[in-house]
Amino acid sequence: MPSPGQLSVEINTYADDFTFKGQIEKAAKSRNIGKHVAVTAQTGGLEEVRIDVHSGDRVVEVRKSYGAEYTVGRDDVTLNDIDIKDGESGKWWGWVGLKREPGAFKNDSTRAIRVRVRNIQIDGTQIMGELFSQVPDAKSYGRFNDWYVGEIFVDPTFVIPNSRRDGFEEDVNWETLKTEIIEWCDELGKRAYEISKASQHSIRRLAKDAKDIEDRAKTLTSAPKVDTDNLLLVSTDVTKLQRRVSRAFKYADMENASQLRSLENRLLDTKTRAVRKLGVSVNVEKVREEAQHEVLRELMDAFREQLDQRNFSEVSRVVASVAGTLDFS
Numbered sequence: 001m002p003s004p005g006q007l008s009v010e011i012n013t014y015a016d017d018f019t020f021k022g023q024i025e026k027a028a029k030s031r032n033i034g035k036h037v038a039v040t041a042q043t044g045g046l047e048e049v050r051i052d053v054h055s056g057d058r059v060v061e062v063r064k065s066y067g068a069e070y071t072v073g074r075d076d077v078t079l080n081d082i083d084i085k086d087g088e089s090g091k092w093w094g095w096v097g098l099k100r101e102p103g104a105f106k107n108d109s110t111r112a113i114r115v116r117v118r119n120i121q122i123d124g125t126q127i128m129g130e131l132f133s134q135v136p137d138a139k140s141y142g143r144f145n146d147w148y149v150g151e152i153f154v155d156p157t158f159v160i161p162n163s164r165r166d167g168f169e170e171d172v173n174w175e176t177l178k179t180e181i182i183e184w185c186d187e188l189g190k191r192a193y194e195i196s197k198a199s200q201h202s203i204r205r206l207a208k209d210a211k212d213i214e215d216r217a218k219t220l221t222s223a224p225k226v227d228t229d230n231l232l233l234v235s236t237d238v239t240k241l242q243r244r245v246s247r248a249f250k251y252a253d254m255e256n257a258s259q260l261r262s263l264e265n266r267l268l269d270t271k272t273r274a275v276r277k278l279g280v281s282v283n284v285e286k287v288r289e290e291a292q293h294e295v296l297r298e299l300m301d302a303f304r305e306q307l308d309q310r311n312f313s314e315v316s317r318v319v320a321s322v323a324g325t326l327d328f329s
Contacts, residue, residue, distance in 0.1 A: 018066045020082045024095050027084050031093050033155050065109040066149060072103040073247070075240065079149070083188075087180045091158040091173070094181075096150030096188060102196040102247065104146035113150040117159070123166045128152070131178060132185045141189035148188060152181065203259050206245055210263050210270075213237050217270045221277045231274045238271040246294040264295070296323060 014021040069076045079097035086093045096113055105111035112125035125145060133142035159177060160169045168174040217234050220227050245263050248256075296319065303315050320326050 013063045015063045015065070015067055017068045018064075019068060019079060020095070020097070021066075023082065024084075027093070027095065028153070031086070031153075033091070033093055033153055065107065066097075070097075070099075070110060070149065071106040072099070072101050073106075073243065075101070075243065077101045082150075085184050087177065089158075089176055089180060091155040092152055092177055092181070094150060094152035094184075096148045098148075098191075100195065102147075102192075104143070105149055110149045112145045113148055113152060115152045115154065117154055117156050117161060119153065122161055122168070127167055128181075128185070131182050132189060134178075134182050135186045135189055138186070138189055141185065141193075144185075144189045144192040147192045203248070203256055206241070206248060206260070206263055209241055209244075210266055213241065214266065214270050217274050221273045226277060226279070228278065231278050234274045235271055238267050238274070242267050242294060246298045249295050249299055300326070 014024065069078055071077075077099050079099055081098045082095050083098055084093070084095045094113070113128040114121050114125060115127045116122065129142055129145040132145045133139055135141045154177060159174050160171075161167070162169050168177075213234060216230070220231050220234060242264065245260055245267065248260055300316070300319065303312055307315065316326060
């Protein structure tokens with residue numbers, strides 16, 4: 001991971017298990033960006049730096065970290081599609097991975113959209129974070145860079161990296177590219193915002209998923225024999241759904257919060273029945289406390305993103321006075 005202010009020479013081929021490897025390489029080959037540069041058959045239209053790791057008789061080629069799954073929050077998710085964008089000026093193009101789940105990617109080697117010249121990354125992820133923040137009337141969009149993975153490739157004859165290698169010379173060409181890329185950031189920010197409000201947090205969807213798990217648990221707990229594998233699966237699915245319910249509290253009004261609290265209690269009861277069927281003693285109060293801490297942790301993350309420092313400090317003081325702690329780990 002490059003530190004701020006550095007031009008990083010990184011591994012420039014995609015892993016074979018990256019679902020969209022072929023699509024991106026085909027897109028690169030068909031673009032005019034950097035056509036004056038010799039390209040390879042392996043990468044299509046992207047220059048590459050091959051790095052091999054030798055261990056005894058084994059040789060392993062190191063590639064970019066984009067793969068089949070990515071960590072978002074505490075869950076692993078997959079990309080359901082990519083969006084490929086061409087700049088109106090014809091001086092840049094890029095791709096971003098799209099997911100259905102809200103939240104930021106966690107892996108430092110893949111999270112956020114990176115800017116590349118000759119397939120070499122400029123700076124870390126700060127450039128695109130700043131451009132997201134410059135979307136008109138949407139400063140909060142700055143956080144949405146981490147909601148995506150992706151790359152932007154710029155024409156090396158059009159813009160020049162600055163002497164610090166943490167951005168580009170502030171000339172008319174870079175201003176042109178910034179304006180175009182900010183428009184794309186606006187589109188991506190709106191998409192992320194809608195997902196964060198609705199997609200994963202639909203009360204109806206959460207209730208349906210909770211009902212499905214409850215029905216499975218009832219069948220398993222009423223059976224004369226203990227089905228260990230499926231009971232453990234129910235417990236795991238309850239935990240995942242509890243996290244989604246916790247995240248939903250970020251955007252809930254009073255009425256929805258009441259429904260979510262009811263769902264939370266139902267899930268706690270379902271998990272308790274499943275674990276007891278396994279013959280394991282359950283500390284219900286401890287499980288309830290952990291669920292409450294999960295909700296508070298998600299709420300504090302939301303407050304931290306949305307509030308200025310003064311208001312966040314005041315909210316933290318109130319939460320600490322009610323909960324008795326700010327340590328919800």
